[in-house]
Amino acid sequence: MQGLTRVWKEPTGNSTENALVSRILTARGIISAEEHRSFLDPKLSTLEDPSELPDAEKAGAILCEYLRAGKKVLIYGDYDADGITASSVLYHVIATATKKPGPPIYIPNRMSEGYGINPEAIEQFAKDGIDLVISVDCGVTAVEAAEKANEIGLTLIVTDHHRPRDDGKLPDCAALVHPGIDEEPKTLFAGVGVAYQLAWAFARTWSGSQQVTKELSKCLLDMLPLVAIGTIADMVPLENGNRILARWGLQLLPSTTNAGLLAIMKQLDTPKMKLNSSHISFGIAPLLNAVGRLAHAAKAVDLLTHLDGPLAESAAKALADLNRKRQKVQRDIIENAIEQIETEKLYDNKIIVLQNDDWNRGVVGVAAGKCIETHYRPTILLSGDGDELVGSARSIEGFSIFDALSSCEDLLLKFGGHDMAAGLSVARENYDAFVSAITKYANENIKPEQLIKTVKPDVIATQKEIKYATAVEIEKMGPFGIGNPSPIVQFSKVRVDSVSTMGNGGAHMSLQIGTSNDRIRCIWWNNGDYAPKLIRGMEIDVVAKIKVNEFRGRRTAELDLLDIALPSG
Ligand SMILES: [Mn+2]
Numbered sequence: 001m002q003g004l005t006r007v008w009k010e011p012t013g014n015s016t017e018n019a020l021v022s023r024i025l026t027a028r029g030i031i032s033a034e035e036h037r038s039f040l041d042p043k044l045s046t047l048e049d050p051s052e053l054p055d056a057e058k059a060g061a062i063l064c065e066y067l068r069a070g071k072k073v074l075i076y077g078d079y080d081a082d083g084i085t086a087s088s089v090l091y092h093v094i095a096t097a098t099k100k101p102g103p104p105i106y107i108p109n110r111m112s113e114g115y116g117i118n119p120e121a122i123e124q125f126a127k128d129g130i131d132l133v134i135s136v137d138c139g140v141t142a143v144e145a146a147e148k149a150n151e152i153g154l155t156l157i158v159t160d161h162h163r164p165r166d167d168g169k170l171p172d173c174a175a176l177v178h179p180g181i182d183e184e185p186k187t188l189f190a191g192v193g194v195a196y197q198l199a200w201a202f203a204r205t206w207s208g209s210q211q212v213t214k215e216l217s218k219c220l221l222d223m224l225p226l227v228a229i230g231t232i233a234d235m236v237p238l239e240n241g242n243r244i245l246a247r248w249g250l251q252l253l254p255s256t257t258n259a260g261l262l263a264i265m266k267q268l269d270t271p272k273m274k275l276n277s278s279h280i281s282f283g284i285a286p287l288l289n290a291v292g293r294l295a296h297a298a299k300a301v302d303l304l305t306h307l308d309g310p311l312a313e314s315a316a317k318a319l320a321d322l323n324r325k326r327q328k329v330q331r332d333i334i335e336n337a338i339e340q341i342e343t344e345k346l347y348d349n350k351i352i353v354l355q356n357d358d359w360n361r362g363v364v365g366v367a368a369g370k371c372i373e374t375h376y377r378p379t380i381l382l383s384g385d386g387d388e389l390v391g392s393a394r395s396i397e398g399f400s401i402f403d404a405l406s407s408c409e410d411l412l413l414k415f416g417g418h419d420m421a422a423g424l425s426v427a428r429e430n431y432d433a434f435v436s437a438i439t440k441y442a443n444e445n446i447k448p449e450q451l452i453k454t455v456k457p458d459v460i461a462t463q464k465e466i467k468y469a470t471a472v473e474i475e476k477m478g479p480f481g482i483g484n485p486s487p488i489v490q491f492s493k494v495r496v497d498s499v500s501t502m503g504n505g506g507a508h509m510s511l512q513i514g515t516s517n518d519r520i521r522c523i524w525w526n527n528g529d530y531a532p533k534l535i536r537g538m539e540i541d542v543v544a545k546i547k548v549n550e551f552r553g554r555r556t557a558e559l560d561l562l563d564i565a566l567p568s569g
Contacts, residue, residue, distance in 0.1 A: 001541070003455070003541075003543070003563035003564060003565045004533070004563060004565070004566065005453065005563050006452070006453040006562070007452050008543060008563065008565065009456040010456075011027075011457040011460050011490050012028070012456065012457070012459065013027030014459075016461075016462075020459070020470050020474075021470065021477070022036060023458075023461075024459050024487045024489075025039060028458065042243060042244045044248050047245065048197070050197040050200045050201035050204075053179055053189075053194070053198075053201075054179070054181060055175040055176050055178075056197050056198050059134070059157045059159065059174075059175035059177050059198050060201030060202035060203075060204065060205045061201075061205050062132070063094075063132070063198075063205075064202060064205040064206050066131060067097070072103075072130045072131050072132070073094070073132045073134065074104050074106055074125055074130045074132070074134070075087050075090050075102075075104070075106070075133075076107075076117055076121070076135040076138070077105055077106070077135075077136050077137060078107070078108075078115065078191065078297075079107050079110045079115075079291075079297035080137075080234070080288070080289050080292055080297070081234070081284075081285045081288035082231075082233055083107065083137035083191055084230075084291075084292075084297055084304065085192045085226040085229050085230035086137045086159075086190075086191045086192040087105045087136055087301050088226055088304040088305050089195050089223045089226050089227060089230075090195050090198070091103065091105060091301075091305045092219060092222070092223060092305065093199040093202065093216065093219055093223065096216055096219040097202070097203065097216060105301050105305065106125070107296070107297045107298045107301060108121065109296060110293065116138050116141060117133075117138060117139050117146075117158075118145060119145045121145075122145050122148045122152070122156075123152065126153075132154075132155045132156075132157065133155070134157045135158045135159060135160065136159050136160075136191055136195040137159075137160060137190070137192070138160055139158035139160045139171060140158060140162050140164050140165075140170065140171065141162070141164065141165045142158065143169045143172075146158070146171030146173045157173060158173050158178070159177040159178070159191070159194045159195055160176075160191065161178065161179060161189055161190060161191050177194055179194060186241065187239070187240040187242055188236050188239075189241060190230050190233075190234035190236045191230065192227050192229075192230030193227060193231055193236070193245060196227050196245070199220065203216040203220060221252070222252075222258070224245065224248045224249040225253040225258070226249070226304065227246075228245060228246045228247075228249020228250050228280065229280050229284055229285060229288070232246055232280040232479065233280065233281070233285030233288065233289065235481070236482065237483025237484070238479055238480070238482060239483045239484060243479065243483075246481075247479055250479055253275055254272045259309070260302075260304040260305070260315070260316065261304060262312075263303070263307075264284060264287060264288075264303070264320075265284070266313075267287075267316045267319070267320035268287065268320065270283055270284070276478060277478065281481065287319055287320065288319075290322050290323040290325075290326035294322050294325060294326055294329075294360075294362065295322055299318065302315065303315045326362075329363055330370075333356075333364065336356065336359075337367065338374055340354055341371070341374075341375060347377060350377060350442040351378045351380070351404070351438060351439055351443075352375065352377050352378070353379075353380045353382075354380070354382070355381075355382040355384060355391070356381075356384070357383065357384035357385075358383075359381065359382075359383040361390050361391065364382070364392045365381075365392030368381045368391075368393065368394040369394045369421075372394055372395075376451060376452075377451060378394065378396055378401055378442060380392070380401075382426070382431075386428075388425055388426075388427060389425065389426050389428055390423075391424060392422070392423050392424075393405065393421065393422045394420065394421050396450065397420075397450075397454075398450050399419075399446050399450060400419040401417070401421070402415075402418055403419075404441050405417075405422055405424055405438070408434055408438050408441065411430045411433050412424055412425065412430075413427055455488060455543050455562050455563055456488070457490035457543050458488050458489065459489055459490070460489070460492065461489045461491060463513060463518075466520050466546060466557050467557055471546045471547060471548045471557040474487055474546050487545065488543055488544070491541065491542050492541045493540075493541065494539065495513060495514060495537065495538070495539055496536055496537065496538045496539075497513060497514055497515060497516065497519055497536060498511070499512075499531050499535075500531065501528035503528065506528040506531070507526055508524065508525050509522075509523070509528050509530060511523075511524065511561070513542070513559075520557065521549070521559070522544065522558065522559040522561050523558065523561065524561035524564070533566060534564075534566075538566075538567065540564050540565060540566060540567065541564070542561055542563070542564050543561070543563050544560055544561045544562055545560040545562070546559060547559070
């Protein structure tokens with residue numbers, strides 16, 4: 001079916017029996033009544049046991065032994081939101097166990113050191129008298145750093161969730177805690193999820209029992225908001241253990257006692273009630289990620305581990321300022337790129353490649369993603385530094401940008417990533433050749449229909465089913481994100497009762513469907529332009545998400561429209 005802005009695929013489920021939420025769950029392969037119950041109310045006790053995570057118990061025992069012997073431990077983290085939260089979680093659990101400030105945390109500099117564990121840092125730690133280094137959210141590819149550690153007699157524990165090296169070489173270290181080395185795990189934990197499982201295993205060994213001490217048990221519960229932040233920020237699928245951690249973390253976030261987190265939430269005006277995953281993915285996570293991109297992620301780690309009172313307030317304000325700077329830099333790149341795409345009609349090709357030396361390489365990836373929203377073509381944005389151009393690629397569904405880059409491998413200095421997103425660098429002298437090669441590849445491999453946005457509803461429903469209680473039930477399917485998208489429902493032949501626009505310049509459409517005594521309000525964000533096409537009394541089809549709306553204390557169900565189809569003929 002053809003809507004005003006997208007092609008509608010057949011809904012996954014077409015039954016109209018049973019309650020709407022049951023139909024959605026069934027359409028998603030969650031079949032039995034018992035499965036429905038446990039999905040809507042996931043218990044923390046159903047989280048995988050740390051004994052299921054390879055080497056977690058071994059690593060926990062080594063950490064315990066070193067701390068008890070009074071040896072010096074250091075946490076080596078990554079500079080993104082996942083790495084920052086993972087480092088903080090491990091810090092707090094160790095601090096609670098030892099009743100002392102936690103171990104030092106080392107985060108490499110994104111620009112000068114880059115990702116992962118570098119051997120030079122390992123050498124420095126040895127000089128500083130460190131006995132044990134535990135990495136979080138990095139290290140699975142650190143074969144050289146592990147060699148260096150062995151050479152100088154420093155113990156290394158790696159905890160990570162990234163892909164090992166293509167040659168299959170793993171770091172030779174005391175323990176390698178990773179969910180997916182030998183087999184596909186039940187949960188694709190983020191770095192923070194892996195660190196959390198290790199922290200739990202450690203807490204057991206420290207407590208000398210499967211049942212951890214009261215202090216450690218409280219601490220592990222207190223860490224869940226940080227775990228939720230890292231998990232949602234890292235865009236791992238919100239399935240199984242990840243969904244449990246995200247769900248419980250979100251629930252506990254408003255009552256967190258972490259002074260840094262509270263200060264960040266105050267800066268962002270995060271609501272105290274009804275938090276959902278978008279408050280993390282569009283609020284807290286970008287703020288934490290901005291620090292590593294524009295300054296140094298250690299600032300965020302300090303805030304989440306030991307700052308308090310006015311110090312926490314001013315540090316959080318500094319992070320919020322950096323985040324605003326990042327937003328501005330990003331907006332400028334997007335504006336700049338879109339202008340160039342329009343004037344040079346780059347959308348005539350099936351891929352868009354742009355380069356500008358003034359662009360900040362830390363934010364071109366996010367900007368490339370935003371460009372796709374406008375032109376819906378795979379997009380590569382590169383910044384420049386001397387002879388080398390460095391950048392990020394983002395793709396559309398059904399076209400592997402990794403395969404596309406592989407096809408012009410000989411023109412690239414470096415590249416890596418997956419189907420939807422990748423990073424690359426290219427020598428300036430090869431730029432033009434690279435642009436023609438990848439454009440040729442894309443023009444040959446992308447079919448015209450792949451360049452049209454589609455929507456696939458979960459189920460069909462009637463307007464009568466749009467009730468406040470149903471909207472509340474649907475919220476229980478969350479948190480929504482990668483691996484657990486917000487349900488999409490198709491409604492046929494609903495009556496337009498009134499239509500208007502709202503927002504700056506009539507940017508958004510506000511629509512009432514039904515009849516005056518049984519009306520539902522619908523909002524179509526950024527599509528106010530289509531309002532004149534709708535006439536009172538007209539019967540239209542819509543695809544939408546059902547949301548709870550709160551207005552002056554009154555809660556109702558409302559639709560967030562994704563597309564409208566006009567009556568044919
Ligand atoms: Mn990660």
